[in-house]
Amino acid sequence: MNLQIKNLKVKAQEKEILKGVDLVVGAGQVHVVMGPNGSGKSTLANVIAGNPMYTIVDGRLTIDGKNINKLTPDKRxxxxxxxxxxxxxxxxxxxxxxVIRKATSNKQSFSSNKQKAIRNKKTNGQLPVASGSVSAFRQDLLEYAASLKLSPDHISRSFNEGFSGGEKKRNEILQMLALSPKLVILDEIDSGLDVDGLKLVAQAIKKFSTLNPKSSIILITHYARILKYIKADFVHVMADGKIVKSGKQKLASEIEEKGYQFLSV
Amino acid sequence: MSNLPATDYKYGFSKPENYVFKSKKGLDVGVVEEISSMKGEPVWMRDLRIKALGIFEKKKMPSWGADLSSINFDDIYYYIKPTDNQKSDWRDLPKEIKDTYDAIGIPEAERNLLAGVTAQYESEAVYHSFQKKWEDMGVIFCDMDTALRKYPDIVRSYFGRSIPAADNKFAALNSAVWSGGSFIYVPPGVKVDIPLQAYFRINAANMGQFERTLIIVDEGAYVHYVEGCLPAGEQVSLGDKWVNIESVKPKDFVITENGEAGKVKAVMTRNYKGKLVKISPISTYNSFRLTTEHPVLVVKRGDVLKKRKPRGGWLLETDTKLLENAVPGYVPAGKLEVGDFLVFPKIKASAITSLSEKELRLLGWYLAEGSTYVHKKLKMPIVSFSLASYEKRRLDEVENLIREITGKNVYRIADKNKRGVSLVVYSQKLRDLCLMHCGKGARTKILSQEIMSLEWDVAKPLVDAYFEGDGSVYEKGRLMIRASTASEHLARQIQELLARGGYYACINVRKGSADKILGRSIVRGDQYVLYYAPNKKWSEVRTTRDYYLVPIKKIELLDYDGPVFNLDVDAPNSYLVRGFAVHNCTAPVYSTDSLHAAVVEIFVKKGARCRYTTIQNWSNNVYNLVTKRAFVEEDGVMEWVDGNLGSKITMKYPSCYLVGRGARGEILSLALAGSGQHQDAGGKLMFLAPDTSGEIISKSVSVGTGRTSYRGLVKIIKNAERVKCNVRCDALVIDEQSRSDTYPTMEVAEDNVQIGHEASVSRIGEEQLFYLMSRGLSEVEATSLIVNGFIEPIVKELPLEYAVELNRLINMSMEGAVG
Incomplete structure (x- = not known):
């Protein structure tokens, strides 16, 4: 999926937070957005997803050429x-x-139209395989959970209630695997994870990329440590509501060594 | 209609049903005596009723709870005896149930158990064998009137013992005029392992408004009784199907005059004596009956006439331009004339389908010529299409379709006399597809919701194939296409699909008779003959962008005495009767004569256990004022699970009187109040012996202008030592105008006790909504999910079919309230 952000200015409660962000993410690319606390990284993630707390003052968000500025989060x-x-x-x-079943059932009803044509071509007019059977779906979910070292009863638990910090993060990744989205934004997925947890999550992201080669990923992070496990195509640094520097993976290691200060303009 | 009482309900669609007896309105000794003598009751019961009436008249209305000031006791029919007697019935579990096990997160082990129960529910024979089994064990389960006849001594010794007439005004009223309800006796040590259920119809004019239930669970015995007022086994109107009006419930969606779905706010019913108008359009099947004042959407012929003199005996000619540009208006049914044009809206369709054109075509052939079954010996799923042997081209087409879709061999099997050929394929996939979208059986074939939501262009292959298979083309002045089916539903559905394509099809009913098909003699059931003109120039039906104008052919006046129905539908205030638009009633929606005042008395003996589950979804003009009380003896356990969704006002506080040492009482109360509703619910725990324990858990949700109140009483008497009591009440408030209050009362006279009390009020957070919406859920879906999660601790205590129904009802309430 192609994401284009042009001169994006965003405010929340009268305070300007994003002050003109430009970013282009191509299909299948992995982008990392780094930056100090309060630089606007999380705001950027939330605005792309359509959080109504934020108001777009200026600029455009486009997905595959379609302006999504005004779409509600569910439509996005x-x-x-x-x-x-x-x-x-x-x-x-x-x-x-x-929660996940509800989310996936919505997704299916939406995409069935587009997929129909493809499926009919592929299967030579054969009956589509009975997709969405509940037990098959449960089986898939249990496999994803196992790959994230979540126990089989995880999916029966009350959503995030009494979860540890690590379980909450892995639960986000579980949803990503189940929904196979075309644009993934992970907001500080690495924070609150120990080394083992981080490795698990990184492996899951890598596996997701292999299975969904056209899906794009934006990793928003404070630290560069997740980049030990995931190769980024681009690294961007945000400061004070803008992207101040973009580069390749090397940029991340420079920040790791020298801190954000060396960029201060 | 001047002979109608002024308060009587004016407009309504009628349901032909005869009552054997109906008391006059209002209440006096005469009415009470009449009820008692109609039922042939013993003298003591008649005296009890009369005494209770005296108490009722003296007692003041309760002033501490919800507003009951508009109840008019003189405007109520206290007793109606229908021809159809009380029914308690097992309800078949819905098909989707296995999916639902997953959806509501029932653990694996429990699911297997439930699956077993399902199988038992599905067979009526099994049900009877259970009944037999209970009888052999000495369990009595019957309605209260029967109990009074067959077991007068038991009834007499318990009736009114826990809830005497003097307890409160409505208990007194119930004691005076009670009718129906359940009687259960479980002998010592007997554990009834399957819930006993009784269903009360929502229909407010029906019986059961003053039902009386008495349950006695003898020492060491167990029973779970479920009381539902959800209609059993009835279809729901979703726009794809047509249902009887009396089975429509508030919050259902019906199709309105502009062809879109409108939500039913209330279902109203009144008794009506007078003339009904029967209106027959050119399509006789679509004729319908209404009270004379019920508004119908029409174009009056007089408004669209050509300025030309009439010829011979013909109707005056209409001016097409005038007719097509005329704005339809509502006219009382009694003022309609032959030749006026009824409005037949085209139902809006949009959806996309996962079905390919070829699949649709094959389904069309299946509708016309197909059948499916499982081969008894081979245990193979079979779909078979029967055509005449001379239909070579059609045989080839169907065979090719089957082969392409299933990828399997198709067998041609010739009839004995070589006139017919069956195309047979062994395919589970095709069988599933056919069953899912078309059903089976000549009289019961029915199209799926998915197909009924299709636009004409998409659905056309199916309709075309259907007419090719079942139809014939003939000329009667103009080219006509005709088909006949034994399935009434299918005829309606095809009529609707055709309407979307701009074709108004007529349906005529051909009464069943002996007939011949391909030389064989058969007996035909009723046939529904559909016919339409493919060139769209039917001279009598005019079409506009959104509807057809269909002329009235015949108007008759019929005498009628019985209940009539009407729906109160959200904007645009109309609904379709037999395809034609009629208006909501204009009479006041909330009348005072819908009163449900039941009494439930339970006796739990030493070491026994009883669970009583209620889900009430009365229509929104019902005052639901119910007294429920259980006496619990030593080591006995009483559990109330009480769900309140419907009604205008509910006041209900199930209570446990813990009279024996070690007795336990649990009350789970659930209330959902939508706009205009007030649910005043909670529970009472009376600790009257040492070592007793109890818990009240209340969950309430208020939406729109709805109001919930938790009202609870915990009383611990002196010397009731070591009592443990826990109260928890949580309220969820959805909108700014929604309201929730808590009125907990504690009277504790003993020091050596443990009491816990927790209460919370919460709102749905923006963050919760954003999170779920970012997963693709709409705001309504997100809200529903959060609400369902909130009440989950109570829902998981409900029998599965109720849990499912509750889920559906909540989703519908949220749809109306959010967004």
């Missing part, structure tokens, strides 16, 4: 945008299984 999700939250919320009484 249906286009294939996925945000892995920095602080995922709890939904007491609703199981992980139910």
């Amino acid at each position: 999700a249906k286009l294939g945008i996925f945000l892995g939250f920095q602080n995922p919320i709890e939904i007491p009484g609703v199981s992980v299984f139910n």
Whole structure:
């Protein structure tokens, strides 16, 4: 999926947070957005996903050439945008299984039209395989959970209620795997994870990229340590609501060594 | 209609049903005596009723709870005896149930158990064998009137013992006029392992408004009783199907005059004596009956006439231009004339389908000529298409379609006399596809919701193939296409699909008779004959962008005495009767005569356990004022699970009187109040012996202008030592105008006790909504999910079919309230 951000200016409660961000993410690319606290990284992630807390003052967000400025978050999700939250919320009484099932069932009804044509071509007019059977879906979900070292009863648990920090993060990745989105934004997915947890998550992201080669990924992070496990195509540095520097993976290691100060303009 | 009482309900669609007896309106000794003598009751019951009436008249209305000031006791029919007697019925579990096990997160082990229960539910024979089994064990389960006849001594010794008439005004009223309800007796040590269920119809004019239930669970016994007022086994109107009006419930969606879905706010029913107008358009099947004042959407012929004199006996000619540009208006049914044009809206369709054109075509052939079954010996799924042997081209087409879609061999099997050929394929895939989208059986074939949501262009291959298979082309002045089917539903559905394509098809009913097909003698059931003109120039039906104008052919006046129905539908305030638009009633929606005042008395003996589950979804003009009380003896356990969704006002506080040492009482209360509703619910725990324990958990949700109140009483008497009591009430408030209050009362006279009390009020957070919406859920879906999660601790205590229904009802309430 192609994401284009042009001169994006965003405010929240009358305070300007993004002051003209430009970013182009091509299909299948991995981008890393780094920056000190308060530089606007999380805001950028939330604005792409359509968080109504933020107001776009100026600029354009386009997905495959389509302006999405005015789309509600659910419509963006249906286009294939996925945000892995920095602080995922709890939904007491609703199981992980139910949230993801609801999310995937929505996705299917949306894409069935487009996929229909493809499927009919592929299968020579054969009946589509009965997709969306609940037990098959449960099986898939259990496999994804196992790959993230989440216990089999994880999917029956009340959503994020009583989860450890690491479980919450892995639960975000679990949803990413189940939804196979076309644009993944992971907001500080690495924070609050120990080394083993980080490795697991990084492996899952890599596997996701291999299975979904056209899907683009934006990793938003404070530290460069996740880049030990994932190769980025581009690295951007944000400061004070703007992208101040872009480069390749090397840029990340420079920041790791010297801190953000060396960039201060 | 001047002979109608002024308060009577004016407009309504009628349901032909005869009542054996109906008391007059209002209440006096005469009415009570009449009820008692109609039922042939013993003298003591008649005296009890009369005494209770005296108490009722003296008691004041309760002033501490919800507003009951508009109840008019003189405007109520206290007793109606229908021809159809009380029914308690097992409800078949819905098909989707296995999916639902997953959806509501029931653990694996429990699911297997439930699956077993399902199989048992599905067979009526099994149900009877259970009944037999209970009887052999000495369990009595019957309605209260029967119990009074067959077991007068038991009834007499318990009736009114826990809830005497003097307890409160509505208990007194119930004691005076009660009718129906359940009676259960479980002998010592007997554990009834399957819930006993009774269903009360939502229909407010029906019986059961003053039902009386008495349950006695003898020492060491167990029973779970479920009381539902959801209609059993009835279809729901979703725009793809047509259902009887009496089975429509508030919050269902019906199609309105502009062809879109409108939500039903209330279902109203009244008794009506007078003339009904029967209106027959050119399509006789689509004729319908209404009260004379019910507004119907029409174009009056007089408004669109040509300025030319009439010829012979013909109707005056209409001016096409005038007619097509005329704006339809509502006219009382009694003022309609032959020749006026009824409005038949085209139902809006949009959806996309996963079905290919070829699949649709094959499904069309299946509708016309197909059948599916599982081969008994081979245990192979079979789909078979029967055509005449001379239909070479069609045989080839169907065979090719089957082969392409299933990829399997197709067998041609000739009839004995070589006139017919069956195309047979062994394919589970095709069988599933056919069953899913078309059903089976000549009289019961029905199109799926997915197909009924299709636009004409998409659905056309199916309709075309159907007419090729079942139809014939003939000329009667003009080219006509005709088909006949034994499935009434299918005829309606095809009529609707055709309407989307701009074809108004007529349906006529051909009564069943002996007939011949391909030389064989058969007996035909009723046939629904569909016919339409493919060139769209039917001279009598005019088409505009959004609807057809269909002339009335015949108007008759019929005498009628019985209940009539009406729906109150959200904007645009109309709904379709037999395809034609009629208006909501204009009479006040909330009348005072819908009162449900039940009494439930339960006796839990030493070491026994009883669970009583209720889900009430009364229509929104019902005052639901119910007294429920259980006496629990030593080491006995009483559990109330009480869900309140419908009604205008509910006041209900199930209570446990813990009279024996070690007795336990649990009350789970759930309330959902939508706009205009007030759910005043909670529970009472009376600790009257040492070592007793109890818990009240209340969850309430208020939406729109809805209001919920938790009202609870915990009373611990002196010397009831070591009592443990826990109360928890949580409220979820969805909108700014929604309201929730808590009125907890504690009277504790003993020091050596443990009491816990927690309460919370919460709102749905922006962050929760954004999170779920970022996963692709709409705002309504997200809200519903959060609400369902909130009430989950109570829902998981419900029998599965109720849990499913509850889920559906909540989703619908949210749809109306959010966004």
